[in-house]
Amino acid sequence: MKLFSTALLICTALMAFAQKPQNVILLIGDGMGLSQVSTTFYYKDSDPHFKRFRHIGLVKTSSASNKVTDSAAGATAYASGIKTYNRAIGVDMDTMPVPTIMEELKEKGYCTGLIALCSITHATPGCFYAHVKDRDEHEEIARQLSLAGVDFFAGAGTRYFTKRADEQNSYAVMQKNGYVMDTIQSNKPLEAHKKYGFLLADVEMPSKNNGRDDFLPRTTKAVIDYLDQRSNGKGFFLMSEGSYIDWAGHSKDVEMLIAEQLDFDETIGAALDFAEKDGNTLVIVTADHETGGLSLEKGANKDTIQLTFKTDQHTTPLVPVFVFGPGAENFTGIYENNELQLKLKALLGL
Template identity: 55%
Template sequence: MKLKILTIISAFALTSCISVNVTENRGTTPETVSEKPKNIILLIGDGMGLSQVSASFYYNKEKTNFERFREIGLIKTSASSDTITDSAASATAYATGEKTYNGAIGVKNDTTAARTIVEILSEKNIATGLVATSSIVHATPASFFAHVRYRSMYEEIAEALPASDIDFFAGGGLQFFNKRTDEKDLLSSLISNGFDLHTEELPTLLSEKKQAILLAENGMPKILEGRGDFLPNATKLAIEHLSKNEDGFFLLVEGSQIDWGGHSNDADYLITEQLDFDKTIGVALDYAEKNGNTLVIVTADHETGGFTLAAKDGNYNEIVPSFSTGNHSTTLIPVFAKGPGDTLFNGIFDNTALFFKMMSFY
């Protein structure tokens, strides 16, 4: 009897080990994925933790687009220099797979350049694009195309765009191209490097040329200040332009100002930006469902504000937003995926792993 019991226990232990290994490997090895996407749309809600995502459920007049996902994971966000990351280190981890220091833009710990997914895919004739509600040279979008020691080097970051292989970008930051301390005219450089330039409004028709859209001196206006549907519309425009490339595309979209609402401890600011980002996710998912060969990934770089939705004065039928800090927190942040290869993004993994998961498709 003892021998029989030991045999059963051993068999159970072996089965458990196999299950654990499969679970661990699922999401880290491309062999577990039977389908690979032609296109990737990566949407980053800057500062968006789980409570910010929850706001999309409780403050949305429409059904939230987050409910359209079935594959969900969690990301650990720490930088190499600090337990709590900033946007630059986190975006660099996503863009290059390198764990680096806070403030780093596309560089390793030793400040040498790390090749970004945008640079790598451009060499494979894959179209690339960037859309943000911040300046286009702000930390998150900058980490996908520039290589500088610190995130505040906006003029140096801007210099990387004219000669880049990026096919479409839209956001703010005009002043870093035409009102520079070195008096360089980067707008002319964009044009001479094959870009159509738009500085007044989102165009409705685009040529086959590369597209540079700079619609604000620095960051775009808040939703509360009348920005309107810039983010969903620019995302739709980017998809229309990039999808003409037969070899596929990679598009980064950032809902930049969720973070700014968190830093300000301004719930109205944060929630309206979150709902705008939610609407933009819908644009990406709608395209992906029609296209059938597009992977949509939604995540954040970190959480900002220690944002919470709690009971108001003990009334469990009424919620009130609150904050615990004006800075970032170290809470795990969610990642959602839908499309070919989406199971790769289940589980809990480090922010650097996102790069390798995306690159496993190429």
């Protein structure tokens, strides 16, 4: 016991001396296990950006209710630092709201941004600003986003803002509150003094193989520059999600998986390029869980590999976490998913 508390003291002291990053970029590959990451090493002509990391850890993803988590409990762990039940969005086991790291940083004057390929009200992005009992409450999640004060968001889900059962229009509310809203395109220059909301599809954006362009890496890069200018040294927090990695597993589609994983790797490259130049930005890349039980086996002949999804469900192996920037050394080792958020909070002095 004494040894343990001494170790804890040293650990806390080390954390206090670690350089505190000014900005945080969290990239979540939904459903991205180690096999999914490995595909970039076999299907990219050059070294994947994953190879640029020196600090790597493993995260245990079980939720409070299930050995195999869903994206809602998984993202609540990363956003709010607690284990909760599957389907929960930013609430604890008693369905009570738990503050998210984005909300806490916003209160400290940070600028904030969210990017997803699915509906921006979907579980992973939703957990960073909303608090509801069930992930399917999309219209309520949209209403909460319209009041959350996020500086930038881009994703899909127009219908949850404009075609609502309660006939409210969260899109119009945001326009009234000074947001530049757009449903057509996100690739125009972003001005640092404006707030933006991009809803680029009714429910979800197309997969890469169904015609999506370089939206994810391009927008992630543009928004990092925008948040950097807008925050003007006060710090920013960005969460960007590779949403389709999960859906490739659910539909057991290996072509989709490879395309989405390579797209996510480019997104990581955009974040690392900024962080390397900036020197004051922490980049965290991880997953909420693995999807599909992807295996990379010997193919038809000795030099080929065969990708096979064993299930269309989420699975529960530990998932990797890759970290770059000031304080990255605090994220090595094996720990629970909610501990990642607690480590981040300790590093940021929250």
